[in-house]
Amino acid sequence: MMVELFSDPGRPMTVTAPSTRAIRWPAVRPWLGIAVRLGLAAVWLFAGATKVGDLAASGRAVNAYQVMPYDVAAVIGAALPFVELALGVLLLVGLATRLAAGVSAALLVVFITGIASAWVRGLAIDCGCFGSGGQLAAGQAPTYLPEILRDLGFLVMAGFLLIWPRTPFSVDGWLAGAAPEEGEDE
Amino acid sequence: MSSRKGQKKAAQVVRAQIAREKRRTRTIITSIAAVVLLVIAGLIGWTVYSSQKSKSFTSPPNANHTGTGIVLGQGPVTIDLYEDYLCPVCKQFQDTSGPTITQLINENKVRVVYHPVAFLNRFSSTQYSTRSAAASGCAAQGARFKEFTDALFAKQPPENSAGLSDNELIDIGASVGVNRDAMSSCVRDGTYKTWTAHVTDDAAKSGVTGTPTVKVNGKELTDRSPEGIKAAVAAAGK
CATH class of the missing domain: 3.40.30.10 (Glutaredoxin)
Structure with a gap:
């Protein structure tokens, strides 16, 4: 769907035959890339913004996973929202996109592992992905599967940018000069 | 192959190499800048949290001896x-x-x-x-x-x-x-x-x-x- 949305407006949208796929991909990829980049930026900015107002609560959400001592969890919980915001800004402006995508992917793998381990251990917690977090009230069911699937979706987005970091309207592109350098996508 | 053509080709190779070198330097610099930004962001979080954490507190009367209830x-x-x-x-x-x-x-x-x-x-x-x-x-x-x-x-x-x-x-x-x-x-x-x-x-x-x-x-x-x-x-x- 995004492919349609962000395809080059100058190009006729009627191409449907599978044989034209190879021709469309180079034209479509930059626009899909920018959509993915901005999408992932929005995810991080939102995730960071919902936690940054109450750092102690963020620490408690990390602590609810019961994988590290409270003091370590508190520090990680306090640092995490700011790191998420910084990642969001990097992706938003498109600076060091590949590195930001790599860090995003690494964080997401940690999150997915954490949620899965909470699930396996039978903890009843909110993942604390966007704001809230901590133990759920009695009668509230955890939603681990949707949380994991959602994070996997984000992981795919990070993977896309890891493979194709160059997108339009990015600081990376601006630093490299106007001419697109094919060799850079190694 | 004339020597002139050879020179041109050599110059091209050198130019390409310089460009590659430049690209690599740029990538390294932007990567370092980004890592520094992420680390600083994390440190800011830690600092803000530590400053928010109050060291001293006054417990009300009737509190237990650790002051936690x-x-x-x-x-x-x-x-x-x-x-x-x-x-x-x-x-x-x-x-x-x-x-x-x-x-x-x-x-x-x-x-x-x-x-x-x-x-x-x-x-x-x-x-x-x-x-x-x-x-x-x-x-x-x-x-x-x-x-x-x-x-x-x-x-x-x-x-x-x-x-x-x-x-x-x-x-x-x-x-x-x-x-x-x-x-x-x-x-x-x-x-x-x-x-x-x-x-x-x-x-x-x-x-x-x-x-x-x-x-x-x-x-x-x-x-x-x-x-x-x-x-x-x-x-x-x-």
């Missing part, structure tokens, strides 16, 4: 209650099991430590969890902690609202018998806000991740019904 009763079995005044399930718990706990206190079977934690500040626009918990310290100062707690749960505001105002908290305090002037200055000065932070921090540290949490002699209770509490207290008292 208000003690009621002197029975042999200890019940730890971790509650947030904004938490709807805590209200339910108070409604169904509160009378049982009061009865156990009166029968001198239990010593109850109330830990008024502020876990749910996110769910009010005015930090109601912290304000109400700090106000309960003021009520404890006036020796009306239990009465104030019952009154606050009876008038519990919904989540995602502004909560009760400071004036309303003072009125409730006065209505349960706390000296109005003392209650008023205590609530307005936020005398026990650092204490609330200490109680909340200690609760998280001791593994409490949600409210209400009920512990009987240190063991978390899963059945929080009146029968469950009575059974656990009876078992712990043996």
